[in-house]
Structures are given as C-alpha cells and as structure tokens.
Amino acid sequence: MRPARFDYLAPTSVADVVSVLGADDSAKVLAGGQSLVPLMNLRLAAPTQLVDINQVAELDFLRVADGDLHLGALIRHRRLEFDPEVARVAPILAEAAGLIGHPQVRNRGTVGGSLAHSDPSAELGCALLALDAEVTVQGGTGRRSLPIAELFDGFFTTTLEDDELICQVRVPGTVPGRGWVIQEYAPRAGDFAVASVAACIDLAPGGGCVRVRAAAGGVGPTPIDLGSALGELVGETELSEGLLRHVASRAAEVIRPAADLRASAEDRRDLLQVLLVRALPAAWTRAAGSLSNGGAR
Amino acid sequence: MREIALLVNGEPVSVEVDPREHLADVLRDRLGLTGTHKACEQGACGACTVHLDGTPVLSCLLFAVQADNRSVTTVEGVGTTEDLAPIQRALSERHGLQCGFCTPGMIMQALDVVGRANGGLTPERVRHEMSGNLCRCTGYVSIVDAVLDAAAESSSVAAVPDNEPTQAEVSG
Ligand SMILES: Cc1cc2nc3c(=O)[nH]c(=O)nc-3n(C[C@H](O)[C@H](O)[C@H](O)COP(=O)(O)OP(=O)(O)OC[C@H]3O[C@@H](n4cnc5c(N)ncnc54)[C@H](O)[C@@H]3O)c2cc1C
Ligand code: FES
Ligand code: FES
Secondary structure, eight states, X not given: OOOOOOEEEOOSSHHHHHHHHHHOTTEEEESSOTTHHHHHHTTSOOOSEEEEOTTOGGGOOEEEETTEEEEXXXXXXXXXXXXXXXXXXXXXHHHHHHTSSOHHHHHHOBHHHHHHHTOTTOHHHHHHHHTTOEEEEEETXXXXXXXXXXXXXXXXXXXXXXXXXXXXXXXXXXXXXXXXXXXXXXXXXXXXXXXXXXXXXXXXXXXXXXXXEEEEESSSSSOEEOHHHHGGGTTOSSOOHHHHHHHHHHHHHHOOOOOOSSXXXXXXXXXXXXXXXXXXHHHHHHHHHHHHTTTOO | OEEEEEEETTEXXXXXXXXXOBHHHIIIIXXXXXXXXXXXXXXXXXXXXXXXXXXXEETTSSBGGGGTTEEEEOGGGSOXXXXXXXXXXXXXXXXXXXXXXXXXXXXXXXXXHHHTOTTOOOHHHHHHHTTTOOOSSSOSHHHHHHHHHHHHHHHHHHTSOTTSOOHHHHHO
C-alpha cells in the first residue's frame, strides 16, 4: 500500500518552512515520520504537500543554559534516552523517552513531532507538562513562546496555527531535593500507554514537601495536570498510606478518561490510582536521596 | 519523479523515484534487494529495518527521497553465504529462524544492539532493544541467545588491545 501522491520539499531554514506552510493550507510538516507516515500509509492522512524539516539544522540542537535544558524540535527520542546532559538536567525525560515505542521508532521520532501530534498517551507530553516546559513556535506572524499546557487543545489537536512550526522546548532543570518518576501501564513493551503518570516532588532540607507537580497521560483528551489534586502533599513530612490513597482518589476525579478497545473509563480511573500510589513514594524517595547526596543524582 | 543518489551497501546508485515511494519499495522493486521485507507498513513489526547512515530505521516509514545522498545498508550488505557475519552464524547455530521472514530486520537491529553493547548485554536488555522486531515462529528465545552469542564474540574480538598484533598479522 502506498500513500496518496504528494509534492515534496526539504527546506533548510525555519523561515522557508514557515513560508511554505503559509502559502499552502494543505502542506504538512514531516519530522520523524513515525506518526504521520503510518497515517499516510493507511490514507487516513493524504497531504498534497510535505515539508520535510529534517534538513533544518537550526532545529537540531540540545544545550543547557542557565540550568535549563533547551531542545530543538528535531531532537530524536533516542538522543533524549541516552544523552548524558539530559540525564543530568532533566532525568525524567530520559526515562520517558525510553518508554516510547521501539528503538527504531525512537531513532527517528522527534520531540517536536510528538508534541505536534498531541497523542494524549504520549510520554513526552505527559513528562513535559509535569516539568512545566515552555514551547517556542514560529509562524507567519513571528515567534511566540507558550507554556506547554497551552499547546494541547484536545484529542490529537494543538493550538498551533496552520503555518506555525514548533521550534524548541525549554525544560526547567532539576534542582537539589527534587525527585521524579514516570510510570505507565502498557500491555506490551513499546505499546502506547493505557495510562501513565509523571511526578516531581520537591523536599526542603528539613524533609518537608514544598512542591509537587504531576501529570497523567491516556486518561483524557490531552495530558492532564494533576497539580490541583495533589496539593495536600505540600507541607507534609512523610507520605502516609492514608494520604497517598486520598490524593490518588482526588486525582481520579480530575481526569477525563474515555473508553476504548483497551480499557474502560473506569479501568483507567483505577489504573491512574495504582500508578500514583506507586509513583509518588518513588519520587519522594528519590527526592530524599537527592537531598542526602547534595543534589547529585 | 526525481533523481536521488544513494550509497547502497557501499555501492553508489542513482534512481528515479516518486516522493511517495518508501525506501523499502525502492530497495525491493527498483534495486532488486528483496532481503528487506515489508509486513505491517505501520512501524510495528521491524521486518523492514535497514541502516540509514549506520542507524536502524524502518524503511516503510521513510520515503526514498529522504535518503538522497545518504548511505543505506540492507541485509544484502551483511556477510556472504560463504562468510556469514557473527550474528548470521549465531542465528543459524541457535536455530534463531524458522520461516525467516523476520530475520533480515532482526539482523539489522541486532547489529546495532551488538555494536553498542560494550560488554553489558543481558537477556533483558536484548529483549528491550529488539522489542520492535516481531517473530511469528521462534518464540524469541533462540533469537535472544543468538544476539548474546554475537555480542560475546564481538567483545572477545574487541578485547584484543589495539597495539597487539592480530593473529593474521602474526601468521602473515
Ligand atoms: C510502532 C510505533 C509505536 C509508537 N509508540 C509510541 C509510544 O509508545 N509513545 C509515544 O509517545 N509515541 C509512540 N509512537 C509515535 C512516535 O513517538 C512519533 O515519533 C511521534 O509521535 C511523532 O514524532 P515524529 O517526529 O515522528 O513526527 P511526524 O510523524 O513526522 O509528525 C507527526 C505530526 O506532527 C507534525 N509535526 C512534526 N514536527 C512538527 C513541528 N516541529 N512543528 C509542527 N508540527 C510538526 C506533522 O505535521 C504531523 O502532523 C509510536 C510510533 C510507532 C510507529
Ligand atoms: S513493515 Fe515496516 S515495521 Fe512492519
Ligand atoms: S522466523 Fe518466521 S517470523 Fe521469525
């Protein structure tokens, strides 16, 4: 089977990509191709113009500046999985990337592509929401930056304009006393997660929780911010079983799960709670460990 | 149609392609390299795995135009019938194939896994790294064993220090 016919362009600058997108409504960006091409192979997508961004060198960078990790849109999942700077500055991203599909998929799939595709069960969207990442996009009217929460619009849709390209993501670096974890349930290795949870807990030197951030994937039309449900952890000096179950059940109220072939909405609520009951203590333990060894991982 | 230049298994080739043609189709139908197999065309089975500039990629999800001016290695570029590569020999010795449909993709992925192993491969790691390659026949046990054998062989080769003469140099 073959995709429908299309014209192919491979510009070498963001400006050129944006001008092609601006000139042709039906033009579609091709990044790693690991989500778009399967859809084209089934003819569920039939763009008449593909704009391959793989030769746009300015989108292919990974650097640490002012303690934050800056990722170009073309950074592949595989790079996140193994890059020592990612492991140091945003270790949860390395772990999240390792959960995406299979190695061959990770060799091609990109950060920008994953965010633009906006699959609610995508690991990166979930982890980057828990990290309060910021996304920079460029379109015909210029460049703008937005909190990642404002990128996700709904099931497989974003707030991007037709001529806007995701250019980079800024990920706040980890700090001493922060523990993180990403956990998911998928029936087989490499499958999309039925439900996933990414959590970051900050402990003060005395041991009390000063901040908790968490997001869930696969349990709503977009990754869901669980921050409001978990607020009661702030100020606590230990994570009792009762408190853990209480916040997990509150989290199950803020998600908006749907049923599909793999799980009912109710199963997803249960799964989310199981994942949280495992993830929060794991993040807490890592946070305590980070404090006791002076912030090094 | 457009003309692209590829280095396929070390040989420069140029070929006219329609942008919608997958690399897998061009390899198979234009260049006669039918060792690269296609099954799902969805990125899910790994049968179409080839190396693009040394990295394993799914050739059912890559358009041939994207490989213009780049190097592609297929299973035809790995070993010969008389002189199998270590992973090919190990698959044969371990009975790591039955129908053989998955085997070319397995080999291309395994080469990368073995190449990056650094002596640290465990059966679990092999299963994780080979999870994108499906096999309907073997039940995987023999494939995992073959990858571990190939890795053990290549690490014993790599263990020879650089400045020490190899067997060939000594006897030659
Ligand atoms: C077998 C298989 C298993 C998978 N499993 C998982 C999984 O478990 N978890 C997971 O998260 N993903 C999974 N994926 C998807 C994979 O992560 C994709 O790489 C990712 O979703 C899309 O990234 P891409 O670079 O391949 O984008 P593409 O497929 O090239 O593009 C996807 C969409 O994003 C748009 N786009 C791409 N880049 C940009 C940009 N910079 N700006 C604006 N729009 C852009 C494209 O136009 C297209 O609409 C799987 C894929 C396969 C084939
Ligand atoms: S045919 Fe390419 S992954 Fe199955
Ligand atoms: S040997 Fe038949 S599919 Fe693997």
